[in-house]
Amino acid sequence: MPENGPGADSAETLVPPEVFTEPGDDPHTGFAALRAAGPVHRIDYPAGAESYVVVDYAHVERAFGDPRLSKRLEHTPDWFREKAVSSSPVLASHMLLADPPEHTRLRKLVSRAFLPRRLEQLRPRVQQFTDELVDALPESGEVDLIAALALPLPLMVICDFLGVPYQDWPQFHKWGHVLSRSPAQDDAGLRERRIVNDEVAAYLAKTIATRRDDLREDLISDLIRAADDDGMFTDEELVSTIVFLIIAGHKTTANLIGNGTALLLRHPGQLDRLRADPALITPAIEEFLRFEGSTDRATFRIAVEDMDIGGSRVPRGSFVHLSIAAADRDPAAFPDPDRFDIARSPNRHMAFGHGPHFCAGAPLARLEGQVAFSTMLRRLPEIDLTIPPEDLDWVADSSISRGLVRLPVRIRRRLR
Numbered sequence: 343m344p345e346n347g348p349g350a351d352s353a354e355t356l357v358p359p360e361v362f363t364e365p366g367d368d369p370h371t372g373f374a375a376l377r378a379a380g381p382v383h384r385i386d387y388p389a390g391a392e393s394y395v396v397v398d399y400a401h402v403e404r405a406f407g408d409p410r411l412s413k414r415l416e417h418t419p420d421w422f423r424e425k426a427v428s429s430s431p432v433l434a435s436h437m438l439l440a441d442p443p444e445h446t447r448l449r450k451l452v453s454r455a456f457l458p459r460r461l462e463q464l465r466p467r468v469q470q471f472t473d474e475l476v477d478a479l480p481e482s483g484e485v486d487l488i489a490a491l492a493l494p495l496p497l498m499v500i501c502d503f504l505g506v507p508y509q510d511w512p513q514f515h516k517w518g519h520v521l522s523r524s525p526a527q528d529d530a531g532l533r534e535r536r537i538v539n540d541e542v543a544a545y546l547a548k549t550i551a552t553r554r555d556d557l558r559e560d561l562i563s564d565l566i567r568a569a570d571d572d573g574m575f576t577d578e579e580l581v582s583t584i585v586f587l588i589i590a591g592h593k594t595t596a597n598l599i600g601n602g603t604a605l606l607l608r609h610p611g612q613l614d615r616l617r618a619d620p621a622l623i624t625p626a627i628e629e630f631l632r633f634e635g636s637t638d639r640a641t642f643r644i645a646v647e648d649m650d651i652g653g654s655r656v657p658r659g660s661f662v663h664l665s666i667a668a669a670d671r672d673p674a675a676f677p678d679p680d681r682f683d684i685a686r687s688p689n690r691h692m693a694f695g696h697g698p699h700f701c702a703g704a705p706l707a708r709l710e711g712q713v714a715f716s717t718m719l720r721r722l723p724e725i726d727l728t729i730p731p732e733d734l735d736w737v738a739d740s741s742i743s744r745g746l747v748r749l750p751v752r753i754r755r756r757l758r
Contacts, residue, residue, distance in 0.1 A: 373668035381652030388526035393661035397668035399675035407697035426525035435582035496595035505560025597745030602630035626684035632691035724754035
């Protein structure tokens with residue numbers, strides 16, 4: 343891989359986009375080589391743009407809060423902004439595409455949804471959904487745990503949380519899969535993105551209009567109340583925020599459950615340790631997130647002025663990608679970082695980001711993880727992979743997500 347060490351203005355050769363788009367089963371070896379060569383490297387992603395990737399913990403942490411790195415589409419190159427807005431205008435008005443103070447205003451729209459007391463009230467529902475999905479598993483036999491549990495659980499939860507019909511969760515999954523792809527794709531991909539954009543916009547516009555006449559105790563009703571009571575939020579921002587919650591509310595949690603289960607099955611000693619001491623579920627979830635996180639990198643940032651990051655010159659207008667996967671295996675931040683340890687402490691990973699854009703839904707993801715893993719440990723006492731770990735197929739869809747396409751397992755016993 344190319345080098346771009348401290349003091350260098352640029353790398354002679356760009357890091358290929360496949361580092362992001364096709365990371366495979368082991369991106370960590372490549373990131374370790376990049377990190378050893380320097381904290382910042384040029385990367386050809388989006389293709390043809392001036393872009394950099396930050397790969398060490400200290401500089402990633404600092405960059406998360408650097409006001410010179412903007413989240414606003416207005417600061418992206420004209421061609422990227424045009425593709426993003428024309429293919430998916432429904433995603434152009436949520437908080438992840440805003441800087442303070444606009445970001446602060448939009449974040450208020452969702453922050454009340456994730457208060458600890460409200461989430462604990464949701465726990466019985468999460469447990470109910472989990473038990474229903476485990477009940478549907480074979481008492482013994484082979485099953486894809488992604489399709490059977492990891493994916494439907496967070497979709498069922500977010501549907502319940504928002505107040506939309508459970509039966510619509512497969513549609514939400516399709517919409518989230520398409521809309522979370524990068525706008526920097528071919529014309530066919532952009533056309534599909536626009537079709538899905540129009541479908542979800544129509545669905546949610548109708549839902550919001552109907553709900554205004556019948557406010558309930560659900561998140562969409564709360565968002566409507568927040569928007570209508572103070573007039574601070576437009577319907578466009580409401581729709582964009584709900585779409586963002588649908589995407590963010592299921593994909594990364596599905597990855598947490600799938601990746602974490604695969605890790606335990608690949609490390610039977612750690613699985614035995616967790617079965618012997620279920621209290622370790624809380625730190626275990628943090629280690630799943632660090633060791634094989636649900637996101638490969640943070641959403642894009644744009645340098646709004648010429649910058650120096652880690653001794654490398656980053657020109658104004660450049661994309662800056664913060665590699666969470668690389669930072670969370672940095673030996674400068676984590677002793678023996680390639681050792682999987684469910685009791686690791688401290689564990690200041692950045693799977694949920696850092697600073698102003700720290701994931702508002704992190705408490706919900708942790709709650710779902712706690713319920714899912716505690717239930718699997720209790721009700722599936724004998725389970726193993728049906729294929730070699732190196733044959734597991736990882737998603738490569740140009741989004742920031744990192745998860746498995748399938749997780750084929752053999753259940754030898756399912757308890758009631």
